[in-house]
Amino acid sequence: MKIQALRHYSGIGGQAVLEGVMMRNKDQYAVSVRRENGEIATDVGEFHGLLYGSVFRQIPFLRGIFVFLDSLSLGYRSLNYASSIFTDEETHAQPSPHKASAEKTETDKNTKSKAHETLFGVATFVLSLAIALILFTALPFLIASLFSKFIRSDVLLSLLEGALRIFLFIVYIRLIAQMEDTKRLFAYHGAEHKCINCLESGHALNVANVRRASRLHRRCGSSFLLFVMLVSIVLFFFIRVRSVPYRILIRILLIPLISGISYELILLAANSDFILWRLLAKPGLMLQRLxxxxxxxSMIEVGIRSVEAIFDWRSYLQDAFGIIRGEEEASDQSR
Structure with missing residues (x-):
């Protein structure tokens, strides 16, 4: 039986990292990573973000820009910690001095290979973000410009550019989803959503309950990216600069503003049951299936460990629901 969310906002959010999950609650964050030996390593820290405590962070549309930049900064920090777990493990792993020389050489080769593979994975992810910026900003505009000789309407050209941007994004997601490392990253992404949905539906945070929760969530960054693309379709329509380089530059410079508008829309879609906002959230939820x-x-356990490091979920459930559902069931199953 699936657990359905009841729209009780917990205040926590997060993201998937290499073999783990990062969760954030206000100024605290935790990154939990599954080591190669099966243990879970957890790093807990504070993150205040840009202009911490400033009134600017409370202004609608402007606050979304800070949230966007903070997400990039904390995301990089979390990915760096996750990759360091494997790099440190593999670099400092020393074979027994009693083993044969040939075995030692082979072990050293494997250790270096795994360390390089992990570092390569992080570098690839960062490079992918840079490529994505070019793909989803400049390329759709350039392709749409090729049709300007045949399409005289600026409205149609803007719609074509927006459609191309969404199409390229979906193709990009589908392509990287074929990589084994990305499949695991997306599974940890699902674990992050399931943990939050489990709590926001009033259920105790345990493997059995989290497993039944939905892996789709309205406040997901994937939905945010889709809102960014939809908002950009409208906003770019009003840009009338003729120079191609300047138009591309303006599109890049407008990303913070687009992020601010998109943030306000995703807040409405996530926290309102008004039918219009529920319909607006649907495309983002569909994207999360990718x-x-x-x-x-084992991935769910990592997500739970990350939540428990920075969030008193029992107090939250008592305050929000007056009851903790499913805790007795988990106790019975563990006996």
């Missing part, structure tokens, strides 16, 4: 996968129990 950016999330069903996690296994």
């Amino acid at each position: 950016t999330t996968r069903e996690p296994d129990d």
